[in-house]
Amino acid sequence: MKFALSEEQQSLAEALDEIIESAGGTKVARTWAEGNTEPGLALWSQLAELGLFGLCLAEDDGGMGGTAVDLAVAFERLGYHAVPGPYIESAALLPELVDPSVRSGILDGSLVATAAVPGLVPYALDAAAGSRCFVVGPDSLSDASAGPGAASVDRTRKLSELTAVGSETALQTAAVDLAVDRATLACSAMLLGAGERLLEEAVSYAKIREQFGRAIGEYQALKHQLADVRIALTFARPLLYGAALDLGGPDGARSVSAAKVATGDAANLAARVALQVHGAIGYTEEHDLGLWITRVRALLGAWGTPRHHRSRIASLLLPAAR
Amino acid sequence: MKFALSEEQQSLAEALDEIIESAGGTKVARTWAEGNTEPGLALWSQLAELGLFGLCLAEDDGGMGGTAVDLAVAFERLGYHAVPGPYIESAALLPELVDPSVRSGILDGSLVATAAVPGLVPYALDAAAGSRCFVVGPDSLSDASAGPGAASVDRTRKLSELTAVGSETALQTAAVDLAVDRATLACSAMLLGAGERLLEEAVSYAKIREQFGRAIGEYQALKHQLADVRIALTFARPLLYGAALDLGGPDGARSVSAAKVATGDAANLAARVALQVHGAIGYTEEHDLGLWITRVRALLGAWGTPRHHRSRIASLLLPAAR
Amino acid sequence: MNLDLTEEQQAFAAEARAWLAENVPSAPLPSMDTEAGFAAHREWEAKLAEGRWSAVAWPEEFGGRSAGLVEWVLFEEEYYRSGAPTRVAQNGISLLAPILFEHGTDDQRNRYLNAMTDGSLIWAQAWSEPGAGSDLASIRSTARRDDERGGWLLNGQKTWSSRAVWADRGFGLFRSDPAAQRHRGLTYFLFPMDAPGLTVRPIAQLDGSTGFAELFFEDVFVPDADVLGAPGDGWRVAMSTAGNERGLSLRAPGRFCAAADRLIDLWGTHQQEDPFAQDAVVDAWIKSEAYRLYTWGTVSTLQDGGDIGAEGSVNKVFWSELDIALHETALDLLGPAAELRGGPGVAGGRWMDDYLFSISGPIYAGTNEIQRNIIAERLLGLPRGGDGRRAS
Amino acid sequence: MNLDLTEEQQAFAAEARAWLAENVPSAPLPSMDTEAGFAAHREWEAKLAEGRWSAVAWPEEFGGRSAGLVEWVLFEEEYYRSGAPTRVAQNGISLLAPILFEHGTDDQRNRYLNAMTDGSLIWAQAWSEPGAGSDLASIRSTARRDDERGGWLLNGQKTWSSRAVWADRGFGLFRSDPAAQRHRGLTYFLFPMDAPGLTVRPIAQLDGSTGFAELFFEDVFVPDADVLGAPGDGWRVAMSTAGNERGLSLRAPGRFCAAADRLIDLWGTHQQEDPFAQDAVVDAWIKSEAYRLYTWGTVSTLQDGGDIGAEGSVNKVFWSELDIALHETALDLLGPAAELRGGPGVAGGRWMDDYLFSISGPIYAGTNEIQRNIIAERLLGLPRGGDGRRAS
Numbered sequence A, B: 001m002k003f004a005l006s007e008e009q010q011s012l013a014e015a016l017d018e019i020i021e022s023a024g025g026t027k028v029a030r031t032w033a034e035g036n037t038e039p040g041l042a043l044w045s046q047l048a049e050l051g052l053f054g055l056c057l058a059e060d061d062g063g064m065g066g067t068a069v070d071l072a073v074a075f076e077r078l079g080y081h082a083v084p085g086p087y088i089e090s091a092a093l094l095p096e097l098v099d100p101s102v103r104s105g106i107l108d109g110s111l112v113a114t115a116a117v118p119g120l121v122p123y124a125l126d127a128a129a130g131s132r133c134f135v136v137g138p139d140s141l142s143d144a145s146a147g148p149g150a151a152s153v154d155r156t157r158k159l160s161e162l163t164a165v166g167s168e169t170a171l172q173t174a175a176v177d178l179a180v181d182r183a184t185l186a187c188s189a190m191l192l193g194a195g196e197r198l199l200e201e202a203v204s205y206a207k208i209r210e211q212f213g214r215a216i217g218e219y220q221a222l223k224h225q226l227a228d229v230r231i232a233l234t235f236a237r238p239l240l241y242g243a244a245l246d247l248g249g250p251d252g253a254r255s256v257s258a259a260k261v262a263t264g265d266a267a268n269l270a271a272r273v274a275l276q277v278h279g280a281i282g283y284t285e286e287h288d289l290g291l292w293i294t295r296v297r298a299l300l301g302a303w304g305t306p307r308h309h310r311s312r313i314a315s316l317l318l319p320a321a322r
Numbered sequence C, D: 001m002n003l004d005l006t007e008e009q010q011a012f013a014a015e016a017r018a019w020l021a022e023n024v025p026s027a028p029l030p031s032m033d034t035e036a037g038f039a040a041h042r043e044w045e046a047k048l049a050e051g052r053w054s055a056v057a058w059p060e061e062f063g064g065r066s067a068g069l070v071e072w073v074l075f076e077e078e079y080y081r082s083g084a085p086t087r088v089a090q091n092g093i094s095l096l097a098p099i100l101f102e103h104g105t106d107d108q109r110n111r112y113l114n115a116m117t118d119g120s121l122i123w124a125q126a127w128s129e130p131g132a133g134s135d136l137a138s139i140r141s142t143a144r145r146d147d148e149r150g151g152w153l154l155n156g157q158k159t160w161s162s163r164a165v166w167a168d169r170g171f172g173l174f175r176s177d178p179a180a181q182r183h184r185g186l187t188y189f190l191f192p193m194d195a196p197g198l199t200v201r202p203i204a205q206l207d208g209s210t211g212f213a214e215l216f217f218e219d220v221f222v223p224d225a226d227v228l229g230a231p232g233d234g235w236r237v238a239m240s241t242a243g244n245e246r247g248l249s250l251r252a253p254g255r256f257c258a259a260a261d262r263l264i265d266l267w268g269t270h271q272q273e274d275p276f277a278q279d280a281v282v283d284a285w286i287k288s289e290a291y292r293l294y295t296w297g298t299v300s301t302l303q304d305g306g307d308i309g310a311e312g313s314v315n316k317v318f319w320s321e322l323d324i325a326l327h328e329t330a331l332d333l334l335g336p337a338a339e340l341r342g343g344p345g346v347a348g349g350r351w352m353d354d355y356l357f358s359i360s361g362p363i364y365a366g367t368n369e370i371q372r373n374i375i376a377e378r379l380l381g382l383p384r385g386g387d388g389r390r391a392s
Helices: A007-022 A026-033 A036-049 A068-080 A087-093 A100-108 A175-206 A220-246 A252-283 A287-300 A306-318 B007-022 B024-031 B038-050 B066-082 B085-092 B100-107 B171-208 B220-246 B251-282 B288-301 B306-318 C009-021 C035-050 C070-079 C090-103 C106-115 C234-246 C253-270 C275-303 C309-341 C350-359 C368-379 D007-023 D035-050 D071-083 D090-103 D108-119 D236-245 D253-270 D273-305 D311-338 D351-358 D368-379
Strands: A113-116 A132-138 A140-146 A157-160 A163-168 B112-117 B130-137 B138-145 B158-162 B163-169 C123-126 C142-146 C151-162 C169-175 C186-194 C198-203 C212-223 D121-127 D142-146 D153-164 D169-175 D186-192 D199-202 D212-223
Touching: A007 A036, A007 A068, A026 A036, A068 A087, A068 A175, A068 A220, A087 A113, A087 A175, A100 A113, A132 A163, A157 D090, A175 A220, A220 A252, A220 B171, A220 B220, A220 C368, A220 D311, A220 D368, A252 A287, A252 A306, A252 B112, A252 D273, A287 C309, A306 C309, A306 D273, B007 B038, B024 B038, B024 B288, B024 C123, B024 D153, B038 B288, B066 B085, B066 B171, B066 B220, B066 D236, B085 B112, B100 D090, B130 B163, B130 B171, B171 B251, B171 B288, B220 B251, B220 C275, B220 C309, B220 C368, B220 D169, B220 D368, B251 B288, B251 B306, B251 C275, B288 D311, B306 C035, B306 C275, B306 D273, B306 D311, C009 C070, C035 C106, C070 C275, C090 C106, C090 C123, C090 C169, C090 C186, C090 C234, C123 C212, C142 C169, C151 C169, C151 C198, C169 C234, C186 C212, C186 C234, C234 C275, C234 D212, C253 C309, C275 C309, C275 D273, C309 C350, C309 C368, D007 D071, D035 D108, D035 D368, D071 D253, D071 D273, D090 D108, D090 D121, D090 D169, D090 D236, D121 D212, D142 D169, D153 D169, D153 D186, D153 D199, D169 D236, D186 D212, D253 D273, D253 D311, D273 D311, D311 D351, D311 D368
Parallel strands: A113 A132, B112 B130, C123 C169, D121 D169
Antiparallel strands: A132 A140, A140 A163, B130 B138, B138 B163, C123 C151, C142 C151, C151 C212, C169 C186, C198 C212, D121 D153, D142 D153, D153 D212, D169 D186, D199 D212
């Protein structure tokens, strides 16, 4: 029993931080939102070199042989830096579903793949920025073509409906379920990372911003709101790691759902409080805060809404539930 | 349009305050809880003299010819002083359901009546302290005998199951529905009164109690909790009066349900915050605070739970709802 | 106690309803925080003026109907239920006009009021300054006397100026006595947005709109005729506006009742997928009802000669939290489609756009923290903190 | 990162489970805050000691099993899931014993520790003083030196002393240096509850129980042998207890997991009447899971030589709010029967009794307001208020 990150996992997080910050940090998201995907795709290649897209793929399949915990560690950093692009799809959902030729393209970063999962993820993310689109059915995979992109609340996200083209490849239901749960876990990790960053930004701001002649962080009302964010994030984190350990096991589904609900709730609280601490400045596009506020709002409904995941837990805890 | 209490209604409230305070105020509840109903029944008689039990009964029927707003005003005072006894049953539910001989006994205070309404109010309040028990069916009224009293969270309330005895008197369904809604309105008013008192007690205590060398009411965290109670009560009150005006009309049912939900939520918040402001002293039996805390908890589930009333509203707003 | 309307009041509401049914554009106008949308909203104001619905409570000579408070609330309710556009003229009509009526000169009233009602004169407000936030009294922008030209020279910076990008004129406080502190020595000015020396920099917002702006003043000249109230008396003059901003005029109950109705409709179409949203939908309806009834209580108080005072703070916290909860419930019901920004034919409609607007509610017009301080100190009588903090 | 248990750990948990299944009383004991209930709980402690389960983490010489942290948490989980009685010995075992191990003399350890494990020595805690509340350092009770008899004379008053009515001994802080302020000049004393000069007045509580008491000290003599740690060093000595009280030992996760399991069962039987409780039930389960996993994280930190520090405050707020939410959900499910106090055959079971207990959670062991201050200042690094307020 050792329920704590290993040194290797902490190093992985630091390596990601360094690469992303060298690539410009939140500037990558800003240029992506303006339609310039170049810096974002350059970062994509660097992260491919690090092995992100094969992080928990077996070494025999060209991956790094890591665990779902490694994946959670990596995606928390992506959320922390508001990195744009279909990482969940390419690194968490698709690697074990696609055929080897596509997979090698994903692993080396040459292929930016995105996907829709009808019923759960109706819109594919960043189809225009990607080079391949897939529709993932309950027991199948199809190539797809993308409709026009629609605007998300998160300006870095363009969403498209997909239409399957060509023939379906049959897949095991269990493999699809596992891949979708892995993607959901990655999304939960992103939410946690965004939540941590929102809290960090709010705390920093509360220390320097003055109102009525004192730092606003001295006022108990804001202090307690920030403390509540700390509490929510602190108790969402073990659910994320617990789900990573359970992934693919008998409790995998309910643990992943619990992680998604808890990280979503915590990140949403973080967004609300961070905005309240910043006031009007946090509501402007010039300020980075909006990157995480809108990202959190978008991810809340992605990879299963809170409704979907709470009902899934209910049906697993008590089979008679709907 | 004049959505404010009249001078007569304000005088009614003051008259009730004076009578109840002369009778000992919260001491009446304390002795009642200890099994001595004498001071409580003496107060009962005084309030009968004032006309409480015929408050909104037509003058032709021996009542005061008042409105449901008057009833709400009176029951708010009963809640404010934590007066014990089956007032809701005797003054709000039964007067228009019972036959004239029983009614005259209720009106002059000689008859303390209580009741159960199967499906909504399974236990009758204070059957042992009363002189008559009734079971109110959907379209009937029966005399009843009471089982042994069980302890409520509110030590002033003893609850009994009733068994109908003798023959049923047939009633109009509409008359029963109206009487039950009137009782629910009275219960909502009691909740609001208890909530207002809890806030008042908490505010008074916060002004005098010191911690770390200052009045605890100076600390922003408690201030904001108390402000939230003020907000909740302020917005529950118009729903109560609105329901009183709507009672018996086409929107009566949903307005009464809205009042019950909102007054219950507000009073429950008031109870939680008042306890937090008082700390351990508020948790002792020596302190009066517990009278309202436990009363609120008991009334939350009486005359329809929040679940019951929210679902009733839903079914009225959207007929397809359950 | 009653909620009964007179026959005249019922007829007034019916007239408004009929006119709105006839005239409200069938498709929503583009956002007023775009150039085209601003122009479209201005046209709508002109149309309203044709029907004499721009400012029903104003005297007839200024384009109103001399309607009473009850009628005004009835009109607002009909207005929002009809789905009519948001009022681009709100700064002028709701914030400035009450002050013009109370403190303005006849000349000011004649020059400005009528033009506010027909969309030809749209006002920007210029309250906040950079770094000041809720502390409205910490004003550093200055007004320097220019006796020669018979007026004042404004210098400094304002921010979060709403409508400023396309507005015609602005209003705000400037420090006319440099030696005075905080609430003292301020003067209330009216100025043209195209005045020489005034630069407007739009601020892009989270929701992509640019309705707010920063204003830079460099020796902007304002003649004495455009000082509102006495020089140095600006804070007192302005506070009637602040009371208004937080009180009745900012958030008519019709707005929330209409939103609750739309939420119930949305739930009706999503009930199969999400039966569990029932309680949240019901609570949104209960609270919008509470807000509607509370407003009638406020109207009764005002009619009896009472005033709202710190009750406005109770009001502000309540509606801003209701607004967010209501929109969050809608987003929950919409599922993954909630993420999409609104536009013709978009699955989620305008719910996400309106949600983004709602989350600014607890920040503006005095943060909810400030409002809770006011409630605790002024309504509940709790002591001020000994920490030098002010409630407002 | 893993949650894998060794074979030994699994065997340990299985042994505990089997023993508990065999020995836990089938009917709940009467409340420990009644005389009969206290005696029954004392007997249960003796039974636990027979199985050597009283204090599994203690050395064997003191009645323990020298079990590691992991085993201790496993035991607690099994304990609560088995429905075993609440521990009447908790003050001694969880609050006092860690200090005896760290600061006590061999003589003290030998005299007290074994007797704590078999129910023959139950401790009352005497932290709070009237009017002090969360401000534990504002102690006015005194300890005066009595050189002649080789000890101290205690005077003053303590309150909210748990278990005091029927306990054998008590522990608490007294001001031994009258000139010193707040945290300085305090000494930690152990005293018999039947000492001459000590009067115990039970305090009846909201829930009808009388487990707390006021203690009045009039020249109560305590020999030097019952001073814990150095005279004047009481605050530092006591703080390891306070850390414990807020940390791992006060609320083992098994308690909430077991309550969540009971809630799910309750929901199973009430689902038809109240399908809409689903989300609240699921949230209670999620949070009890979060608490369980978080505890394993804490165990890992402690095993690696880290300490909990201010994390204990995060923990305290979380479990106390979870506890209330979980019980409110149960009361909602029970409908009107929720109002009934527990007892054999009562429709609502013990849910209302446990709810009443839960609402005291945010008050005791440092109010949640104090805990949030600690989180904000120590974990987030926000500045202290300039208002002289202390975080703890």
